[in-house]
Amino acid sequence: xxxxxxxxxxxxxxxxxxxxxxxxxxxxxxxxxxxxxxxxxxxxxxxxxxxxxxxxxxxxxxxxxxxxxxxxxxxxxxxxxxxxxxxxxxxxxxxxxxxxxxxxxxxxxxxxxxxxxxxxxxxxxxxxxxxxxxxxxxxxxxxxxxxxxxxxxxxxxxxxxxxxxxxxxxxxxxxxxxxxxxxxxxxxxxxxxxxxxxxxxxxxxxxxxxxxxxxxxxxxxxxxxxxxxxxxxxxxxxxxxxxxxxxxxxxxxxxxxxxxxxxxxxxxxxxxxxxxxxxxxxxxxxxxxxxxxxxxxxxxxxxxxxxxxxxxxxxxxxxxxxxxxxxxxxxxxxxxxxxxxxxxxxxxxxxxxxxxxxxxxxxxxxxxxxxxxxxxxxxxxxxxxxxxxxxxxxxxxxxxxxxxxxxxxxxxxxxxxxxxxxxxxxxxxxxxxxxxxxxxxxxxxxxxxxxxxxxxxxxxxxxxxxxxxxxxxxxxxxxxxxxxxxxxxxxxxxxxxxxxxxxxxxxxxxxxxxxxxxxxxxxxxxxxxxxxxxxxxxxxxxxxxxxxxxxxxxxxxxxxxxxxxxxxxxxxxxxxxxxxxxxxxxxxxxxxxxxxxxxxxxxxxxxxxxxxxxxxxxxxxxxxxxxxxxxxxxxxxxxxxxxxxxxxxxxxxxxxxxxxxxxxxxxx
DNA sequence: GATGGATGTCATTCT
DNA sequence: TTAGAATGACATCCA
Numbered sequence: 001x002x003x004x005x006x007x008x009x010x011x012x013x014x015x016x017x018x019x020x021x022x023x024x025x026x027x028x029x030x031x032x033x034x035x036x037x038x039x040x041x042x043x044x045x046x047x048x049x050x051x052x053x054x055x056x057x058x059x060x061x062x063x064x065x066x067x068x069x070x071x072x073x074x075x076x077x078x079x080x081x082x083x084x085x086x087x088x089x090x091x092x093x094x095x096x097x098x099x100x101x102x103x104x105x106x107x108x109x110x111x112x113x114x115x116x117x118x119x120x121x122x123x124x125x126x127x128x129x130x131x132x133x134x135x136x137x138x139x140x141x142x143x144x145x146x147x148x149x150x151x152x153x154x155x156x157x158x159x160x161x162x163x164x165x166x167x168x169x170x171x172x173x174x175x176x177x178x179x180x181x182x183x184x185x186x187x188x189x190x191x192x193x194x195x196x197x198x199x200x201x202x203x204x205x206x207x208x209x210x211x212x213x214x215x216x217x218x219x220x221x222x223x224x225x226x227x228x229x230x231x232x233x234x235x236x237x238x239x240x241x242x243x244x245x246x247x248x249x250x251x252x253x254x255x256x257x258x259x260x261x262x263x264x265x266x267x268x269x270x271x272x273x274x275x276x277x278x279x280x281x282x283x284x285x286x287x288x289x290x291x292x293x294x295x296x297x298x299x300x301x302x303x304x305x306x307x308x309x310x311x312x313x314x315x316x317x318x319x320x321x322x323x324x325x326x327x328x329x330x331x332x333x334x335x336x337x338x339x340x341x342x343x344x345x346x347x348x349x350x351x352x353x354x355x356x357x358x359x360x361x362x363x364x365x366x367x368x369x370x371x372x373x374x375x376x377x378x379x380x381x382x383x384x385x386x387x388x389x390x391x392x393x394x395x396x397x398x399x400x401x402x403x404x405x406x407x408x409x410x411x412x413x414x415x416x417x418x419x420x421x422x423x424x425x426x427x428x429x430x431x432x433x434x435x436x437x438x439x440x441x442x443x444x445x446x447x448x449x450x451x452x453x454x455x456x457x458x459x460x461x462x463x464x465x466x467x468x469x470x471x472x473x474x475x476x477x478x479x480x481x482x483x484x485x486x487x488x489x490x491x492x493x494x495x496x497x498x499x500x501x502x503x504x505x506x507x508x509x510x511x512x513x514x515x516x517x518x519x520x521x522x523x524x525x526x527x528x529x530x531x532x533x534x535x536x537x538x539x540x541x542x543x544x545x546x547x548x549x550x551x552x553x554x555x556x557x558x559x560x561x562x563x564x565x566x567x568x569x570x571x572x573x574x575x576x577x578x579x580x581x582x583x584x585x586x587x588x589x590x591x592x593x594x595x596x597x598x599x600x601x602x603x604x605x606x607x608x609x610x611x612x613x614x615x616x617x618x619x620x621x622x623x624x625x626x627x628x629x630x631x632x633x634x635x636x637x638x639x640x641x642x643x644x645x646x647x648x649x650x651x652x653x654x655x656x657x658x659x660x661x662x663x664x665x666x667x668x
Numbered sequence: 669g670a671t672g673g674a675t676g677t678c679a680t681t682c683t
Numbered sequence: 684t685t686a687g688a689a690t691g692a693c694a695t696c697c698a
Contacts, residue, residue, distance in 0.1 A: 509690085
């Protein structure tokens with residue numbers, strides 16, 4: 001405590017600025033404390049001078065000489081309200097909403113007004129995406145226009161970029177020259193940055209496919225066939241990792257281009273958000289609950305739970321983290337974030353996570369093996385340093401509400417197991433190894449296979465190996481071999497270490513594999529359920545359509561008969577009529593053909609008119625050789641039986657097969 | 669004692 | 684060519 005009194009503490013909230021901005025935006029909307037009006041195209045926009053002056057060089061310059069109240073600034077004629085309004089919103093929300101239609105206007109306004117953080121480079125990236133003929137605006141636009149994503153560029157290159165842009169945005173380029181003289185002086189001195197062309201996917205479908213890239217071929221095929229995302233596997237660290245690797249594609253440059261926002265793929269409206277959190281894995285924003293721990297490509301993540309070099313924060317502090325914040329204690333920074341909200345606490349001063357943080361992230365990904373290993377291994381080594389913690393020091397992790405740590409309850413069993421194991425004086429596994437038996441023997445001699453990692457850890461201690469099981473598992477191959485080189489180990493020890501590493505890796509792989517299998521089974525079950533319900537729905541729809549079709553057919557039949565009766569068509573006319581109405585898809589083509597057949601000139605002896613006159617001589621005699629067209633379908637007859645008497649005209653369609661010269665072959 | 673789930677390990681294949 | 688990951692098969696433990 002005495003040292004704490006003399007230490008200097010800094011609390012830095014990453015959400016404070018957001019809150020302030022939000023309040024200012026609310027004030028603007030309510031016209032509270034607004035001290036200026038911007039006139040564009042006869043439209044007035046109320047705003048705060050300080051906000052606009054801090055965002056725009058243009059406003060900053062214009063306001064220098066005005067200190068009185070009621071300042072009204074009219075924008076140049078070439079600017080439009082359509083272009084200015086999104087910029088005003090951007091000034092207050094750090095989000096730029098744009099469409100293909102107004103992006104040019106916005107670009108013009110931003111250029112003229114010298115909006116900071118909306119550099120030319122941003123539009124350099126966006127505009128080609130919009131106006132490239134091969135791209136559709138409805139596609140996903142991924143922008144890499146984060147300020148952190150931009151690399152410093154000299155003014156000349158900036159101008160070159162601007163020249164390159166003329167192909168797409170000629171009007172904007174024309175404006176830029178004149179406007180640069182006024183406002184871009186500051187832009188240039190602030191090291192105009194451009195966006196390195198991150199190799200991001202711009203096609204939504206490509207992104208979807210990439211999502212499945214982490215799956216094994218078999219399951220990938222299934223997932224692709226199902227067209228489903230990794231609904232259940234999202235909570236799995238390795239899948240999160242794969243997703244992150246997709247969304248956090250590194251820039252081609254060496255700059256720390258963490259990610260680009262995934263814009264909405266369903267609308268053509270883009271959103272560029274200048275948010276600290278957005279510099280990192282977008283999954284944090286997309287599904288914060290489903291993304292427990294961001295382990296982008298095995299690297300550390302700002303979503304990392306509180307971890308420091310061997311000194312963990314107390315449970316109460318970790319468990320009550322209400323908002324993203326970073327606490328700097330004596331020069332060391334503890335990253336604290338709320339896993340539930342997905343907020344992050346990027347440290348602006350540190351570009352990379354410490355190796356310990358990265359190591360812990362890796363170790364957590366292998367949870368709970370590492371957890372149990374950590375508990376049972378008080379190994380102090382450069383390799384195991386990050387993991388050599390007591391179980392009591394890890395208890396605070398359980399108090400976090402990170403979904404990733406949900407299984408801690410299950411882990412407790414292993415912890416207890418490991419503790420018991422560590423207390424046991426004898427271990428058959430150890431004895432077998434020490435006796436010089438083949439390492440395979442410990443497969444069958446272990447008391448519990450769930451404790452084999454702890455037993456191996458114990459053996460490490462027995463063999464005085466200065467590293468942990470978790471350590472050698474998490475190391476890359478090069479690091480692992482380098483580590484072995486630094487150690488003076490016997491052949492037996494080397495074999496043993498290699499064996500443990502291989503088995504541990506395979507153990508983890510087997511878990512992953514089984515988890516995938518279960519997910520696959522679950523997905524299949526869901527798919528079966530979905531298909532079943534879809535089938536029922538389609539069946540009901542088909543039934544409805546069938547009834548409707550029969551009804552229509554009957555109505556049409558009635559109309560046809562009435563037409564025949566009223567028009568008193570001659571057989572030749574009926575034939576022609578039937579010819580031009582007997583479309584293939586017409587349900588009455590057969591009917592008409594039959595009628596036409598009835599009136600065929602070669603059969604003058606037939607008396608078709610009898611059936612067309614609506615008389616009962618049309619012969620409908622159930623049980624006889626007569627056949628009704630409508631009785632070709634049982635459902636039709638059922639329907640007729642429920643129809644009112646007016647459908648009795650159907651009888652007129654009844655045809656005696658005796659009257660037809662050749663037998664009717666259509667029995668269907 | 670039978671049984672099914674969970675897990676570890678090995679051998680093989682795939683990437 | 685090789686390392687690592689994935690996975691089927693088998694064995695074991697345990698409820």
